Amino acid sequence: MGAQNTVYMDNNATTRVAPEVLEAMLPFFSERYGNPSSMHTFGGAVGREMREARESLAELLGCGTDEIIFTSCGTESDNTAIRSALTAQPEKRHIVTTRVEHPAVLSLCKFLERSQGYRVTYLGVDAEGLLDMQELTDSLTDDTAVISVMWANNETGVLFPVPQIATLAKSRGIMLHTDAVQAVGKVAINLGELDVDMLSLSGHKLHAPKGVGALFVRRKLPYRPYLIGGHQEHGKRAGTENTTGIIALGAAARAAKAHLPSENTVVRGLRDRLENALLAAVPDSRLNGHRHERLPNTSNISFKYVEGEAILLLLDQLGIAASSGSACTSGSLEPSHVLRAMGVPFTFAHGSIRFSLSRYTTDADVDYVIKHVPGIIENLRKISPYKQGAAEPLSPLDSKPPCGC
Amino acid sequence: MWEYTDIVKEHFLNPKNVGEMKDASCVGEVGSIACGDALKLFLKIEDGIIKDASFQTFGCASAIASSSALTELVKGMTVDEAMKVTNKDIASALGGLPKEKMHCSVMGEEALEAAIKSWRGEDVGSHEHSEGEIVCECFGVTDEQILHAVRENDLKTIEDVTYYTKAGGGCAKCHEKIEALIARARGEAEPAPAPKTAKKLTNIQRMRLIEEVLEKEIRPRLQADGGDIELSDIEGLVVTVSLRGRCTGCPASQATVQGTVQAILREKVDPEIQVREA
DSSP states (O other), rough: OOTTTEEOOBBOOOOOOOHHHHHHHHGGTOOOOOTTTTSSSHHHHHHHHHHHHHHHHHHHHTTTTGEEEEEHHHHHHHHHHHHHHHOOOOOEEEEEEEOOHHHHHHHHHHHHHHOOOOOEEEEEEESSSBBBBHHHHHHHTTEEEEEEESSBTTTTTTBBHHHHHHHHHHHHOEEEEEEETBBBBTOOGGGGGGGOEEEEEEEGGTTTTTEEEEEOOTTTTTOOOOSSSSSSSGGSSOOOOOOOHHHHHHHHHHHHHHHHIIIIIIIIHHHHHHHHHHHHHSSEEOSSSSSSSTTTTEEEEEEEEOOOHHHHHHHTTTTOOOOOSSSHSSSSOOOOHHHHHHTTOHHTTTTTEEEETTTOOOOOHHHHHHHHHHHHHHHHHHSSSOOOOOOOOGGGGGOOOOOOO | OOOOOOHHHHHHHHHHSBBBTTOOSSEEEEEETTTEEEEEEEEETTEEEEEEEEEEEOHHHHHHHHHHHHHHHTOOOBBBHTTOOOOOHHHEEEEEEEEGGHHHHHHHHHHHHHHHHTTTTTOOSSEEEEEEEEEEETTEEHHHHHHHHHHHHTTTTTHHHHHHTTTTTSTTTHHHHHHHHHHHTTTTOOOOOOTTSOOOOHHHHHHHHHHHHIIIIIIIHHHHHTEEEEEEETTTTEEEEEEEEETTTTTTHHHIIIIIIIIIHHHHTTOOOOOEOO
C-alpha cells in the first residue's frame, strides 16, 4: 500500500490522501483557480463547489452548513474555539481540560495560565486512560468559561464520554469544546443529537491533505473570530479560502461517511488481530489504554526492557512505519505525557509503540507486522542489560521516579 | 526522524561485542531504565591491556551504537590510554552524533571510567553518580558531570548541557544552577548573588526581611544580655518595637534601639529605616 514497500501503521500521525479526494481537488490547483469571493462566474463556480464540500462535511457531522468554519488545521480550530470561549465571556477566568490532551490544547492552556492569568484545571486519568466524571463535575465552578476535552486520544485511542460530558456542561451552562481530530471518520458523531458547542477536526487525519481543518460552532453560540480581516466564512475566519483543501475535505467527508461502518468491523478486526497476536507472541508486553473504550484503529503496546526508538528504527528497516511514546522520539527526554498521566511504569513507558491502521491497511500488512515484531523485540532484549523475569533494578536510580514534577 | 550517520546505523543494526562477559575483570554500569537508557560495560584486562570488551545496553539507536563503538575503540588499549578516551572520541568514531544525542557518547565515557575505577579498586560508589552533588534531580546528574561535560566539549548553553548530560531536560528547576556551572567551568565569573539590599524591595518583601533580621540577628543579641525585643508595627520605613526583659526601663534602652536595632536594620534592610520604641 501507499509508497512502495511501506507497511503504513501510523495513521494517527497522518493518512494518505484518498484517490477520489485527490481527483476531486486537483482541478482547483490548475484550471479552476478562481477566488470564490469574486463576482465573475469563473470564481463563483468555485464557491459553488465549496458549498457542496460544506454540505458533505455537515452531513458527516450531523450539523448545519452554517455551523462549519473551515480553518487551516486542527490546531487552529482548537486555538480558535478556546480563545473564542474566553473572549466571549470575559468575566469567566477558569478552563477545565485534561492532562492527556494534544499539545494544540495543552500548550495553549499552559500559555493562557502562565501569561494571561487564567486558572486551569487539568483532570487526570486512570490507569486505563479514562476520565473520572465525578472529578470533572467537581471541578466546575461559576467561573468556568469552557471545558475542552478530546474525543479520542491520539496516542492510545481511548475515548472520552463526550455525549455524557456534553449533557453535564449544558446543565451547568458551560461551553464545551471537543478536539475530535482523531475521532471524526472513525466513530459515529451526530451533532444534531449532542450538546457539544464546538468541535475541531483536521483534514489530513481522514484522508484529505494537510493544511485544512474545520471548526464546528453551534448556531447562536457567542463566538469571537481569531483571524480578523475579510468577510470569508461569514466573517468568522478571515483569509482567502484554501479552496483545494476545502474541496478535498468535502470529498474526504463523503468517503468517511461511506466507510464509517467498516471502521468498526474491518479495521477493528485487523487491529484486534494484530494486537492479540503481538501480546500473545511477545512476553512482558502490555496494552496501553482501555481495551473497549477505544478507537477501532489504534493499538498502543509497550514492550518491557527495550526502548521505543530502537524498535521504530528496526521496524523502519523492514519498511514498517509506526510511532512511539518513548523519550528518545518525543524530542524531549521524558516519555509521553499521556502514558505518564496513566501511570504507565517507566519500565514499560520507554518501550511503547503505537500502531494505527486505516481502511487502506490490508491483511497482508497485519501478517507482515505480526511476523517481524517478536523477533525485533527479542533481538533488542538480547542487547539489553535488563532481563525478562528479573524484577531487580540495575541501579539505585531505578527505584525512584526520575522526575517529581 | 534523527539524522544518523551510516556508521551509527551500522553499529546499531549489527552491534559488535554484545552480551555479558562471564570472566570480565571489571564492569561499569551507568544510567537506569527510568532515565530511558542504561549501559553495562564489561572489560577483560590482562597486564594492563584491555584484551576484550563487551556491553549490554537499554536505549535508543545511538545509545546502542555508542556502546558498540566504545567496545571496538578500547580493545587493545592500555588502561592508561583508555582512561583518556572521551565522549568526543566515541562520537567521532561514529562519524558524529546528532547534538540532541550526545549524551549517549557521554554515557559511554562514564561507563568506561566506572569500569576502570572498579578494576583499580577505587571507590565508584553505589552507582556512577557518586562524585559531586546531584544538580538535576530528574536524571540524577551531578555538578561534577556537568563541569566535566562543559570543559570537555566547550558547551555554552543550558540546552547544550541537556544534550550532553540530560541535566535540565526534565522539570527545569535546576537551570539556574546549570548556568552557574557553565560559567564556572568556562572560567567566567559566576553571576554574583544579588546583594540583599541592592534592589528595591516591595512593602511585603521589606516587612518579611525586617521580621527575619529581628528574629535571627537582633533578638539573639539582646537575649544574650538577658533582654528581649518584640516587633510592634511596621509602617513604611518606620519600625516600632517594644523592649522586654532586662531591657525594660534600662537607661541604655534608647541607645539599644538607636544604636543596635536601627543600625542593624539599616545595614541589612534599608539605610533609611527609623526605629522607634512603642
